[in-house]
Amino acid sequence: KIDGERLNSTLHHSCQWGATPDGGMNRVALNDDDAKVRRWLIQEVEKLGCTVKIDEMGNIFGIREGKNPNLAPIGIGSHLDTQATGGRYDGILGVLTGLEILRACHDANYKANAPLAVVCWTNEEGCRFAPYAIGSACWAHTYTTEFGQACTDADGITIGAELERHGMKGEHKCSHEALPLSAHFEVHIEQGPILDYAETPSPVAAVTGVQGLRWYDIVLQGVGAHAGTTPMELRKDAVIASAKMILEIEKIAVDFKGKATSGKIGSNGQPQAYNCILNQVELGLDLRHEDEETLEKMSQEVVRACQEIAKKSGVQIVKWDEKMRSEAMDFDKVAVEHIKGACLRSGFKRFDIVSGAGHDSVYTAMHCPTAMLFVRCKDGLSHTPVEYSSPEDIEVGAKVLLDAVLSYDKK
Amino acid sequence: KIDGERLNSTLHHSCQWGATPDGGMNRVALNDDDAKVRRWLIQEVEKLGCTVKIDEMGNIFGIREGKNPNLAPIGIGSHLDTQATGGRYDGILGVLTGLEILRACHDANYKANAPLAVVCWTNEEGCRFAPYAIGSACWAHTYTTEFGQACTDADGITIGAELERHGMKGEHKCSHEALPLSAHFEVHIEQGPILDYAETPSPVAAVTGVQGLRWYDIVLQGVGAHAGTTPMELRKDAVIASAKMILEIEKIAVDFKGKATSGKIGSNGQPQAYNCILNQVELGLDLRHEDEETLEKMSQEVVRACQEIAKKSGVQIVKWDEKMRSEAMDFDKVAVEHIKGACLRSGFKRFDIVSGAGHDSVYTAMHCPTAMLFVRCKDGLSHTPVEYSSPEDIEVGAKVLLDAVLSYDKK
Numbered sequence A, B: 001k002i003d004g005e006r007l008n009s010t011l012h013h014s015c016q017w018g019a020t021p022d023g024g025m026n027r028v029a030l031n032d033d034d035a036k037v038r039r040w041l042i043q044e045v046e047k048l049g050c051t052v053k054i055d056e057m058g059n060i061f062g063i064r065e066g067k068n069p070n071l072a073p074i075g076i077g078s079h080l081d082t083q084a085t086g087g088r089y090d091g092i093l094g095v096l097t098g099l100e101i102l103r104a105c106h107d108a109n110y111k112a113n114a115p116l117a118v119v120c121w122t123n124e125e126g127c128r129f130a131p132y133a134i135g136s137a138c139w140a141h142t143y144t145t146e147f148g149q150a151c152t153d154a155d156g157i158t159i160g161a162e163l164e165r166h167g168m169k170g171e172h173k174c175s176h177e178a179l180p181l182s183a184h185f186e187v188h189i190e191q192g193p194i195l196d197y198a199e200t201p202s203p204v205a206a207v208t209g210v211q212g213l214r215w216y217d218i219v220l221q222g223v224g225a226h227a228g229t230t231p232m233e234l235r236k237d238a239v240i241a242s243a244k245m246i247l248e249i250e251k252i253a254v255d256f257k258g259k260a261t262s263g264k265i266g267s268n269g270q271p272q273a274y275n276c277i278l279n280q281v282e283l284g285l286d287l288r289h290e291d292e293e294t295l296e297k298m299s300q301e302v303v304r305a306c307q308e309i310a311k312k313s314g315v316q317i318v319k320w321d322e323k324m325r326s327e328a329m330d331f332d333k334v335a336v337e338h339i340k341g342a343c344l345r346s347g348f349k350r351f352d353i354v355s356g357a358g359h360d361s362v363y364t365a366m367h368c369p370t371a372m373l374f375v376r377c378k379d380g381l382s383h384t385p386v387e388y389s390s391p392e393d394i395e396v397g398a399k400v401l402l403d404a405v406l407s408y409d410k411k
């Protein structure tokens, strides 16, 4: 039923909006290209006779009728926004697989018991607007819609203003109560190397849960001074202190078997010069762990170690803000079993992977049975233009997900 | 003869152009404020009946006639441009002391043997346009005027274009041959803590030479990847590699008894996100040593160590450009003796300081006897808004410099 060629070609067709010359994507949430691909998606699902509902956060639900009008739709969703230096698969694959499943049902004139809905969640990546996954998180009431619409990008532009500008602020309340789902299935590239580097490689795997993650904004204040005249031992150099912290944080993450990434580094708008000791350094930090309690301990250890380094370096930590937190999540046992069953039926020894990345499914899982299917990606690379999943693996992913969704629908 | 109050109040008067709310200065070379203060300087020297000559690099020579029309002027110069996060003394003190000396001679109707010239050199700081001291360096023929005028700032604007815009591109050739000096004296704040922290503190000291310095632009290329899914041990993180290099470079500088500063850090225009391992890091590095040969060895050791770190971190050094080099310089023995004599006559035990900072005098020293006088500055801090020298010390500096200039003139 799944047309692998159609799925793959439609996926790359949809990447015309936001493509970068290096083969990657820059379709950060609610930029003009994101608006274009969203409009295109709406047209495509309308062609299939589906009903489109958009909520106040711009989440799009393309709903194909089911046999039983009393059931809430089974959502098949993910996101169309990308990192600024992103690839062609992260999120995009999940929405396009949802579209392919609707097309396949349409072609076969197949009606499930529950309505089936492709869902495009707004701003999953979080790179233009933090927190990440704000669309699904507002749907889950983790944040209010007011908070979500007020999130700003680096230029102070709000999500609400961008939704208005693109005519994408829908009439429906953004809420699992107003637009409930009876389940949520998400196919996503793994974004990690487990499937690609496994002894017995597999194109797909069931996901049992998602790591906890926290983002921090840190500002270090040293003392600006002359690079040529200030004795090395008298310096209060914010760059030196930040370098020490970055390396110590890395060490702590390894010790705790978690992950730490200092992905943002700059001088908080302060001018920089070869011959000036930099007085301020700004860091953006990402900490993760599969276990929420250990993540909490690891975060505390990071704070303690950085305070110690700051003290020794004569530098002050003038800001240490938690920008975002998304707790470790276990997916619904029953929904996961349907994914595992579909994997086995397709002949693939299933892996149980805990997702390193956060996903919209973390938030849907709070209000409906949720499960995910990972598709192998080359070298585990993601959030980079070289991100790649083969057309064959993508086809397998769609077949397995369709099987899981229909078996869940029949349960 | 020196009017300390006039000197100090004129200095602060001239800081109205480019003053920042924190008490510091942002008068980077050839911005509008730099143009305003230069125009003001020209007016002030013209009021004293001096001749103003401007060369093609915008260097300003305000010349008071001497008794002997065959002698080239004795220059008393420095610069009026500041760092973007600069103070009110660095450079400014030298030019304003030159103006005060002309005013004092004018008041006393005193004519030296040689003409006396206050000189304002263009773009000494080098923070908007590298190399630093490009005005005096072109005068010395270290660079051609074409090269100097073509230097660009971060926005691609050239020195030549800015000189045109401000009407500051003079008619005189920028050359020690076209506008020769018979000597160059420069008073400057020390910018280091030797005078302020000495056991027997002194407001002034003779400078015997200047450290060698080199600036480097470095770009590290790692592999961008997902912060949540990429195992710590598989990362090729440009931030981690840069942190290791920054700390190793610091260690090498300490071992060589030199100085190293990583004052610029960023991602070379690449977007940054909490959840992306940064693929590129850009560093701006400043290396210094009093001894040119040791500086060369130290630079080589820095390169070697960074290559080793890059290799171990799986990161490539895709750029390692020497942006600028200014060799260690010993000042003219005779000119220095006149400074020392003037210090002693004023009752101050003289120190022989090797300047940590580069100065226009490094370049004038290549073509005329040159010497410098340092004035104490608080805690040795410079290139920061808190830079400070007391009115008393500033007055002493001007008196000692006038004494040195006149004794040199009489020799």
Ligand SMILES: NC(=O)NCCC(=O)O
Residues within 6 Å of the ligand: A090, A124, A125, A126, A132, A191, A213, A356, A357, A358, A359, B226, B228, B275
């Ligand atoms: N899937 C994905 O990259 N989501 C963004 C949130 C995260 O950083 O994990």
Ligand SMILES: NC(=O)NCCC(=O)O
Residues within 6 Å of the ligand: A226, A228, A275, B090, B124, B125, B126, B132, B191, B213, B356, B357, B358, B359
């Ligand atoms: N005096 C001064 O700060 N000059 C700038 C060149 C340098 O960095 O030493």
